[in-house]
Amino acid sequence: MALLDLLGRRWLLRVLWELRGESLSFRALRARCDAVSPSVLNARLAELREVGIVTLDPDAGYALTRDGRALLEALAPLQGWAERWARRIG
Amino acid sequence: MALLDLLGRRWLLRVLWELRGESLSFRALRARCDAVSPSVLNARLAELREVGIVTLDPDAGYALTRDGRALLEALAPLQGWAERWARRIG
DNA sequence: CATATCGCTACGAAATCCGTAGCACAAGGG
DNA sequence: CCCTTGTGCTACGGATTTCGTAGCGATATG
Numbered sequence A, B: 001m002a003l004l005d006l007l008g009r010r011w012l013l014r015v016l017w018e019l020r021g022e023s024l025s026f027r028a029l030r031a032r033c034d035a036v037s038p039s040v041l042n043a044r045l046a047e048l049r050e051v052g053i054v055t056l057d058p059d060a061g062y063a064l065t066r067d068g069r070a071l072l073e074a075l076a077p078l079q080g081w082a083e084r085w086a087r088r089i090g
Numbered sequence C: 001c002a003t004a005t006c007g008c009t010a011c012g013a014a015a016t017c018c019g020t021a022g023c024a025c026a027a028g029g030g
Numbered sequence D: 001c002c003c004t005t006g007t008g009c010t011a012c013g014g015a016t017t018t019c020g021t022a023g024c025g026a027t028a029t030g
Helices: A001-006 A012-018 A026-032 A038-050 A066-074 A077-087 B001-005 B012-018 B026-032 B038-050 B067-073 B079-089
Strands: A054-057 A063-065 B055-056 B062-063
Touching: A001 B038, A001 B079, A012 A026, A012 A063, A012 A066, A026 A038, A026 A063, A026 B055, A038 A054, A038 B067, A054 B038, A066 B079, A077 B067, A077 B079, B012 B026, B012 B038, B012 B067, B026 B038, B026 B062, B026 B067, B038 B055, B062 B067
Parallel strands: none
Antiparallel strands: A054 A063, B055 B062
């Protein structure tokens, strides 16, 4: 599962998650990711574009591709687990 | 989703994945994770034990808890996606 | 010209990770 | 008692990655 190594980079899952609903500009995305440093954000976005998970539209900003949306759907069951887990741990 | 920040640590998803089937000793786990350095592996295992995803049995070694197995199940849809994705990207 | 926003880069400091060696402990055999 | 083997794990210096901040070039608006 090479995917696990891709997803296991800092901020990558978070970026995916923040793009779940709408397209976001580079700066808006950065703001949602606790002001992650722009160099890292740009690196992650480049990686995600390289493998066809994210696209950059000159007008709309960054958005998930069809593959990206499918990946997010595959990640959806996590949300339920995370809620139960957060309730237990705090 | 604080979970995303936890999962987005290097080797963490990989460790979870390698523990999917059987209990593994520290060294066996390290061998399966491309010989990740023991300090990092130990740090990740400590984090995972702290939040109740992994346990250490003195005899059997490291294993997933019930929560850990549930998390892995929530992650299961990833596998199908990853296969299709790998076929497309290479 | 001034202002504002965009994506993105530069760069030094800080945090993290890697690679190797080895410690302390326990179990088994001679 | 010693020797070997295996365990989880730590130490430490160097390599890599990330952070934080400042700012560039381009574009649009007033």
